Amino acid sequence: MKxxxxxxxxxxxxxxxxxxxxxxxxxxxxxxxxxxRTGKQIILxxxxxxxxxxxxxADKMCQELLVxxxxxxxxxxxIKDK
Amino acid sequence: xxxxxAIFPGSNCDRDMIVALKKITGKSPLKLWHKDTxxxxxxxxxxxxxxxxxxxxxxxxxxxxxxIIKNIKNHISRGGALLGxxxxxxxxxxxxxxxxSLVRNKKLLFTCRETTLEVQNSLQSPFLSSFNTGDYLNxxxxxxxxxxxxxxxxxxxxxxxGRIAFKYKQNSEIETxxxxxxxxxxxxxxxxxxxxxxxxMPHPERSINSLHGGTDGLKFLTKSxxxxxx
Numbered sequence: 001m002k003x004x005x006x007x008x009x010x011x012x013x014x015x016x017x018x019x020x021x022x023x024x025x026x027x028x029x030x031x032x033x034x035x036x037r038t039g040k041q042i043i044l045x046x047x048x049x050x051x052x053x054x055x056x057x058a059d060k061m062c063q064e065l066l067v068x069x070x071x072x073x074x075x076x077x078x079i080k081d082k
Numbered sequence: 083x084x085x086x087x088a089i090f091p092g093s094n095c096d097r098d099m100i101v102a103l104k105k106i107t108g109k110s111p112l113k114l115w116h117k118d119t120x121x122x123x124x125x126x127x128x129x130x131x132x133x134x135x136x137x138x139x140x141x142x143x144x145x146x147x148x149x150i151i152k153n154i155k156n157h158i159s160r161g162g163a164l165l166g167x168x169x170x171x172x173x174x175x176x177x178x179x180x181x182x183s184l185v186r187n188k189k190l191l192f193t194c195r196e197t198t199l200e201v202q203n204s205l206q207s208p209f210l211s212s213f214n215t216g217d218y219l220n221x222x223x224x225x226x227x228x229x230x231x232x233x234x235x236x237x238x239x240x241x242x243x244g245r246i247a248f249k250y251k252q253n254s255e256i257e258t259x260x261x262x263x264x265x266x267x268x269x270x271x272x273x274x275x276x277x278x279x280x281x282x283m284p285h286p287e288r289s290i291n292s293l294h295g296g297t298d299g300l301k302f303l304t305k306s307x308x309x310x311x312x
Contacts, residue, residue, distance in 0.1 A: 013231065014186075014188065014229070014231070016186050016187070016188060016189070016190045017186065017190065020190060065139070065143065065144075065147060066139070068140055068176070068183060071183045071185060071231070
């Protein structure tokens with residue numbers, strides 16, 4: 001299965017990269033949006049099949065390394081192999 | 083004086099820091115490698131600037147989980163002095179040794195230039211006790227993620243407890259962008275609760291020779307070492 005961790009900056013934390021993208025999108029004529037936030041995605045391939053166990057382990061990884069919880073939010077998705 | 087410089091893959095100011103420490107103490111500091119699990123008793127450990135582990139994931143994140151960090155934590159629990167410069171400051175924050183966070187510079191630019199620092203009314207710290215509140219030091223910065231942020235409570239705590247070591251300061255009327263990264267309260271460096279750990283974005287080791295354009299870094303390091311040795 002794949003474990004997909006999406007990490008984004010918390011609301012209120014300055015996202016200058018998001019602001020720069022915001023400006024350029026508006027220069028291109030796209031105006032139908034507000035508040036762009038950028039982030040990153042980490043994909044882990046895991047052999048285990050027990051969803052709960054995998055979720056628990058992924059959460060521990062986020063807490064210990066993958067995420068700086070002072071400034072970042074995260075969300076974990078599990079995608080099962082077909 | 084028993085000093086050491088901790089080196090990670092991607093550190094690039096380690097040699098400059100070694101030169102600076104040797105110039106002051108007369109002997110080369112010990113070099114600690116990121117994988118070292120043993121270290122002798124030391125008076126001072128410096129984590130130098132650079133791009134440890136290529137700044138992958140977050141600046142300092144991977145270095146902060148290296149084996150040497152346990153040694154460094156033991157060192158500070160023994161009351162040893164610890165200085166983190168630039169990427170070293172980022173590592174101290176990622177290792178939860180200092181609070182808050184260092185994020186991308188507000189203007190998205192890597193900034194490499196001289197800054198004016200004002201010494202703050204700080205708690206008793208060997209790094210600052212030779213200076214007076216309001217003293218100025220001209221020391222250069224070179225970083226992409228030096229924008230210090232913290233929540234309101236933490237900022238208040240840092241201000242009230244005298245844990246802000248340096249603030250960027252306007253030094254002339256023409257210099258309007260004196261804060262190179264947008265850090266809150268113009269913070270350039272902070273102290274641990276006991277004042278024996280200092281994290282700072284500016285590079286004192288890049289200001290130790292008149293050919294560098296100034297020697298305030300040498301002055302700062304020399305005074306710090308004198309106080310640490312006692």
